[in-house]
């Protein structure tokens with residue numbers, strides 16, 4: 607196993623999932639509009655899964671012998687996700703904001719899965735499972751766009 611490649615791929619995934627969890631809460635709190643309750647709850651479901659996924663990814667990094675870095679400064683510096691807009695967010699705008707962020711993570715994770723397949727099939731298996739759920743969330747959020 608090329609440990610460095612595996613850790614790099616997992617560490618960048620940890621950063622993206624941590625950002626997703628924080629962003630989901632930001633949206634959950636500041637949502638406004640007639641679909642508030644549905645999307646408020648949907649966002650928390652996504653946040654809960656993003657936290658579980660980030661925990662699994664971090665623990666995989668440590669299991670292969672490297673410390674995980676989930677510090678807020680690290681996430682802020684390295685995340686590929688655009689900063690979520692400050693302030694209240696309308697329930698019809700939040701859908702696109704979440705889909706856009708899921709798209710970035712999903713696209714990067716497609717490449718990540720290919721890279722991990724070369725070096726560590728066990729880490730790859732973990733990431734494939736998370737990708738399946740990310741793509742399911744992406745579908746369910748995108749289906750609400752009109």
Ligand SMILES: [Fe+2]
Pocket residue numbers: 634650
């Ligand atoms: Fe809440």
